[in-house]
Amino acid sequence: MFQIGDKIVYPMHGAGVIEGMEEKEILGKTEEYFLIQMPNMQMMIPRGRINQLGIRPVADQATLKVVMNNFAEETNDDTLTWKQRYDENLKKLKTxxxxDGADVVKDLMRRNQKKALNSSEKKMLEDARGMLVSEISLAQGLSQDEVLTVLENELRV
Structure with missing residues (x-):
């Protein structure tokens, strides 16, 4: 179970830090909540739903190294329609x-370099990049701008 001070990732939301625990009564039911500080908001998540929501610790250094090595590899599948690609990418993000998040960001950033993305894919890229950058930033102790620069440089390799 998680503790105050732990760095976590909430799928489809990004990375944050558990800043506290609070007991709240909502609809007549008292429950313990984790207070999680995300880059642009604070969230309260019921302790009993942490595992169900897929919340996990931020990636360790070995995992980050593998992710960054894979980021430079080109793996676009040009046989899929944009809708099929969108659905596949959404499935990956939900894991x-x-x-998987880095794979989505890499694919969409590469596609965007070749040809402008449609509005749905632009939004997905923005959201996925924000989630990836927040995790790497928290895990490495870097600013989000520094992480973005590293990711962009990896695509130029």
């Missing part, structure tokens, strides 16, 4: 793993 909550950093590897």
């Amino acid at each position: 909550g793993t950093i590897e």
Whole structure:
């Protein structure tokens, strides 16, 4: 179970830090909540739902190294329509793993370099990049701008 001070990732939301625990009564039911500080908001998540929501610790250094090595590899599948690609990418994001999230960001950033993305894919890229950057930033102790620069440089390799 998680503790105050732990760095976590909430799939489809990004990375944050558990800043406290609070007991609240909502609709007549008293429950313990984790207070999680995310980059742009604070969330309260019931202690009993942490595992169900897929919340996990931020990636360790070995995992980050693998993710960054894979980021430079080109793996676009040009046989899929944008809708099929969107659905596949959405499935990957929902897994909550950093590897799948980085794969989505890499694919969409590469596609965007070749040809402008449609509005749905632009939004997905923005959201996925934000989630990936928040995790790497928290895990490495870097600013989000520094992480973005590293990711962009990896694509130029």
